Amino acid sequence: MTTGAATFDLEQTSRGLRFVAKGQWIVANLKSLDGPLRKLAGQNRREREFIVDLGGVTRLDTAGAFVLYRTIKEFGEQGVRSSIVEISDDFQILFDEVAANDRPYELPSPSVDPLVFALDRIGAAIVDAFAQARSIMGLLGxxxxxxxxxxxxxxxxxxxxxxxxxxxxxxxxxxxxxxxxxxxxxxxxxxxxxxxxxxxxxxxxxxxxxxxxxxxxxxxxxxxxxxxxxxxxxxxxxxxxxxxxxxxxxxxxxxxxxxxxxxxxxxxxxxxxxxxxxxxxxxxxxxxxxxxxxxxxxxxxxxxxxxxxxxxxxxxxxxxxxxxxxxxxxxxxxxxxxxxxxxxxxxxxxxxxxxxxxxxxxxxxxxxxxxxxxxxxxx
Amino acid sequence: MARSGDSDVVVSVRGLKTQFGRNVIYEHLDLDVYRGEIIGVVGASGSGKSVLLRSIVGLLKPAAGRIQLFGRDMSSMTFEERTRLEQRWGVLFQDGALFSSLTVAQNVETPMKEHYGLPEPLMAELAALKISMVGLQPEAGSKYPYELSGGMRKRAGLARALALDPEIVFLDEPTAGLDPIGAAAYDKLIKRLQQTLGLTVFMVTHDLDSLYAVCDRIAVLADKRVIVTGTLEDMLRQTHPWIRDYFHGPRARGMK
Known part of the structure; x- marks a missing residue:
């Protein structure tokens, strides 16, 4: 796979923040980018405007489009007006695809109380033992x-x-x-x-x-x-x-x-x-x-x-x-x-x-x- | 579409021969797959369509001949080159071949974890994205393969094949066993993904409707080699008896 990292620069403008993405925004390069992007969007944003400039991006895949999309969305949720500029048609298709499939599914979070967890396991094991005994008696019959x-x-x-x-x-x-x-x-x-x-x-x-x-x-x-x-x-x-x-x-x-x-x-x-x-x-x-x-x-x-x-x-x-x-x-x-x-x-x-x-x-x-x-x- | 010149050859097969014991499946087989196209491989049962797919992705060692992917010869690759190559393709097996002890989401995350070690939350997000892209409900991510229907397993298998945003996907009978509506939806899905992601698709199929709906080019496997490649119109003009029977037979009426 052709190498070349993905990077971004931040420029303060009079009305807000300009996000200039560069390089290959593909899944192979995302390991080190995910953290900084989350941090960026996680801070309390007060800018009026957030502009993502894709002019310097040479390659983009769904994973890359996704992290950019997520960042823009998180800015938007904090009331910052966001937009993408310098985006090619090919990249726009990817963004549309990602946006159309933004349907995250939250797993029901498991109970974390260790006592409850332990009791739950003991109880389940006992019930299971009886069920096993019953079922084996069934097979015997x-x-x-x-x-x-x-x-x-x-x-x-x-x-x-x-x-x-x-x-x-x-x-x-x-x-x-x-x-x-x-x-x-x-x-x-x-x-x-x-x-x-x-x-x-x-x-x-x-x-x-x-x-x-x-x-x-x-x-x-x-x-x-x-x-x-x-x-x-x-x-x-x-x-x-x-x-x-x-x-x-x-x-x-x-x-x-x-x-x-x-x-x-x-x-x-x-x-x-x-x-x-x-x-x-x-x-x-x-x-x-x-x-x-x-x-x-x-x-x-x-x-x-x-x-x-x-x-x-x-x-x-x-x-x-x-x-x-x-x-x-x-x-x-x-x-x-x-x-x-x-x-x-x-x-x-x-x-x-x-x-x-x-x-x-x-x-x-x-x-x-x-x-x-x-x-x-x-x- | 991120194509860079339609004449790019992604897969090139020359003089391929595969045999099991003394049973020669095919020999002198030549085939090219171009970047950005959907090629459908057809042939009678037992003509070695799946064997060809398995040979190209390196699961079977050819008895003779040369297979090049992205311009590189498979047989002379080092382990590292092989691994890098595997990140550029996705393979969908006939029944999905999902890892049965992992949930669908974990199945999709496996290649990302293995190759790039992405952070957990990002992998979960990307897995949800791919699962939605192949048309599964978000809840399907937390299910185990045996809890899914055959059609859903195929979609989940495709989601895993797409996990690393590959340049080429190999599909083995993607619509076999699906009802006509499901199969049509799957065809559409493949076409849409090919257009949005700029994928190259190598598809082994029996399904005339799929050939008609999505394939740019068709390769016919018969007489132990690829006897002809071309568009659907080319096929309809062929005089080879098997091709005539195949494309003009009683089940081909829907293609007119």
């Missing part, structure tokens, strides 16, 4: 009804979609779930080795590892990995479809989005999370066995024999029973957040984050409820 309808007419189950999601959310997660639970099992054994050795009770490492892995760690860890891996993917997939109006298109074609999108995902999760948890159990124990063998001279056979004697099978079931519940909650939250995306890319991102945060939160809350329940019934 609709999903169950759709499931019931599909039971009556099994053709309504989307087998292809179900298998696809079982592979994506289940099978493809096996490596990462295996590795992480192996490491956690190993870490538990390290802890046992370090602390229990102090009491000469290393052998209890077996109970520590088996108890922690079977009851809690493997199922919680699997649920969290799956929520981060696939729950978020559900939100992003469905959310993008909402943005593209694909969900609306489905409804008009007579396809039920719950049946096609939500049900297969929920079922895939409910089927796969217990299986993943089983893999996690095995790998967690394996990690414990390896470390026990290496650090404590507890041979794998000894580990297994002792585990068999001291850890009843109900500990395995105590962990496993939780898996379908976690699966249901994660899939439901993932789909729910996706369906509630509104129109923007930002919203997809927000909802995806929320989906992960909410599902991990719910997994841990439900786990705590199960722990209390197990304690009461002595399971």
């Amino acid at each position: 609709v999903t169950l009804v759709t499931f019931g309808r599909a039971l009556k007419n099994p053709k309504r189950f989307r087998i292809t979609s179900l298998v696809f999601h079982m592979e994506q959310a289940g099978l493809d997660a096996v490596p990462i779930v295996s590795l992480l639970t192996f490491l956690i099992g190993a870490v538990m054994a390290f802890l046992g080795a370090k602390i229990l050795k102090l009491f000469g009770a290393e052998i209890f490492t077996v109970e520590l590892v088996a108890f922690a892995v079977l009851r809690e760690l493997s199922v919680i860890l699997t649920a969290i990995i799956v929520a981060g891996r696939s729950g978020s993917a559900f939100t992003a997939q469905i959310g993008t479809m909402v943005v593209n109006e694909e969900i609306d298109a489905m409804r008009t074609i007579g396809i039920d989005p719950i049946e096609v999108l939500v049900l297969p995902r929920v079922l895939a999760f409910i089927l796969m999370l217990p299986l993943l948890t089983f893999v996690a159990d095995i790998m967690g124990l394996f990690g414990g066995i390896v470390v026990s063998w290496a650090l404590l001279d507890i041979s794998p056979v000894m580990f297994l024999v002792r585990m068999n004697e001291t850890i009843p099978i109900n500990n395995f079931w105590a962990g496993m029973i939780k898996a379908p519940f976690f699966a249901f909650v994660i899939a439901l939250i993932g789909c729910h957040e996706g369906l509630n995306v509104v129109g923007t890319a930002e919203s997809v991102g927000q909802r995806t984050t929320q989906s992960v945060v909410q599902s991990i939160f719910m997994v841990i809350v439900i786990d705590a409820l199960f722990a209390m329940f197990y304690l009461e019934v002595d399971f």
Whole structure:
């Protein structure tokens, strides 16, 4: 872009002020001009006349015309008689255009009281939380009804979609779930080795590892990995479809989005999370066995024999029973957040984050409820 | 109109070839756009009209050929030269391509903020000015793109394209999807802006009425190149079968 600044001179005349503009009055040059012009027009003007001389202006665009127009208008509002001289026809067209479109819109100014602002946010968050809970209960109900309808007419189950999601959310997660639970099992054994050795009770490492892995760690860890891996993917997939109006298109074609999108995902999760948890159990124990063998001279056979004697099978079931519940909650939250995306890319991102945060939160809350329940019934 | 000689060539395309994989969209394509004119590019669906637009603004790398804007070759530009060039054009994509997480006013302010760092109040004023210039109500400025209708999004997209008072605007199907009244109003708007701002307009279109109403010159894209450019009268005299069908077909009756 050709350079050359925009400047102006002020000349006092017998009857008022003469404003001589020079150079290129274009948007690129306005940064430093806007302030001085506002100041000029903002002072209490007492002149009788304000004349704008455009004879020295070589280029003008709408932005340049606008700041000149605004200055003239502000002088006029203070009772100063204003006029433009030496204006070419081209520039006059621009001025007319700017004047015709002088329709500023004042945004309603937001409340500035910080206390009110804080209270407003807290209130909105609480109302929103209840609305969310209500809406998710709604989706839960609709999903169950759709499931019931599909039971009556099994053709309504989307087998292809179900298998696809079982592979994506289940099978493809096996490596990462295996590795992480192996490491956690190993870490538990390290802890046992370090602390229990102090009491000469290393052998209890077996109970520590088996108890922690079977009851809690493997199922919680699997649920969290799956929520981060696939729950978020559900939100992003469905959310993008909402943005593209694909969900609306489905409804008009007579396809039920719950049946096609939500049900297969929920079922895939409910089927796969217990299986993943089983893999996690095995790998967690394996990690414990390896470390026990290496650090404590507890041979794998000894580990297994002792585990068999001291850890009843109900500990395995105590962990496993939780898996379908976690699966249901994660899939439901993932789909729910996706369906509630509104129109923007930002919203997809927000909802995806929320989906992960909410599902991990719910997994841990439900786990705590199960722990209390197990304690009461002595399971 | 701030024209400096009508023979000024703003965009010059020589021997352009674009292909996706082995699918050649066009080759040996020549086209000139002169300062201050409205040129309409027509062609069958899939003939590469939008691809041509995207090539000219540098979104697609041509397989061969040369594109010059304002007399400068695009491919040999440094990053800074490129940035300066981008301040001299505005592009309107088919559906407006507004940033969905910003309001309309913020969308219009984005180029001003990015390139010139103008003071906030001035940007707000200029955004309101552009929004009004493209025929939107002042309240539209505080709305988000998804709250607007398709026609309003196109207008908002045009407001953003005009944010820096460019010398040339590229419009991709500006009237597609608008009702005839809306489309006619949009045509008028483009014509008025071209006259008041001295704009050069490069317009890809399907709309015969637009061609008739606003275009100074028409370029026809067929057989993988620009087969002819000229005024509407020139087109009506052409004997090429596609051009005949296009300008004398059943939907062309309104142009007589």
